[in-house]
Amino acid sequence: MPSAVDYSELGGNLPAIASLSASFSQASLSLPSPYYPPLPPGERKAFSDVRRTFCLFVTFDLLFITLLWIIELNINKSIWTSLENEVINYNFKSSFFDIFVLAVFRFLCLQVGYAAFRLRHWWVIAITTLVTSAFLIAKVILSDLFSQNAFGYVLPITSFVVAWLETWFLDFKVLTQEAEDERVYLAAVNAACERAPMIFPTAVSDGQFYSPPESLAGSEEDLDEEGLGRRAVTEQVFLF
Known part of the structure; x- marks a missing residue:
């Protein structure tokens, strides 16, 4: 039959256990910030803000060139007569239709490359x-656009300037900013991975702890009696 549990000893240890638990909770609350679990790095946006701005600028390029071309079609003749002359009876030297097609070409290539496929290269x-x-x-x-009207200057110059502005914006803003954001994100991930072992240590084996054997009941009284006996013997030796 197993021996009965002495609940009196367990009851005597309850205050000590409660005190130990309270001190442990206070210690955990007083830990400095590096010992708290690190917050996960923020999620990267699938479509960055600077890339969205670039795509809007590309759309503005197409709409602006289209608006200028429509104004040019309606400046001297009716718009349908001008469309027939510039589209159906196309002439490289006198038509502005090819500049509009060039704007559509830029729009499709840039939107497919940097919006649909999200490329991170300048090619x-x-x-x-x-x-x-x-x-x-x-x-x-080769053309004689300058002899027609003011749009012979406006459309080619505007298309040329906007195309180079798109190149500058992508190279110096979009790709540079996204590369910096990628570097910051990877640094945050590496820092979180390095701090994880400090917060979640490996399991500790039982052999690392040592508990001294419990002293027998009344052992302190025996030690006191033994000390008194040795003192009495020493005094007798000195008397002789």
Whole structure:
């Protein structure tokens, strides 16, 4: 039969256990901030704000060139007559329709590359800017647009300037900002991974703790009696 549990000893240890628990909770509350569990790094946006602004600027490019072309179509003749002359009876030297098509080409390439596929390289905008610049230079040299009206100056210059502004914005704003955000995010992830072992240590084996054997009841009284006996013997030796 197993021996009965002495609940009197357990009751005597309850205040000590409660005191130990209270001190442990106070110690945990007083821990400095590096010992708290690190907050997970913020989630990266699938579409950054600076890239969204770039896509809006590309859309503005198309709409602005389209608006200028429509105004040019309606400046001297009716819009339907001008459309027939510039689209159906297209002439490289006198038509502005190709500048509008060039704007559509830039819009499709840049939106597909940097909005749909979310590329992080400059090769797409390099192609669009190169094609735009080469075509507009050839258009200005070979055509007689300057002899027609003010739009012979406005449309080529506007298309050329906007194309290079898109290149500058992507290279110096979008790609640079996203590279910096990526570096900061990876640094936060690495810092969280390095702090995790400090907060969640590995399991400790039972052999690392040592509990001394419990002293027998009345052992202090025996030690006191033994000490008194030794003192009495020492005094007798000195008397002899």
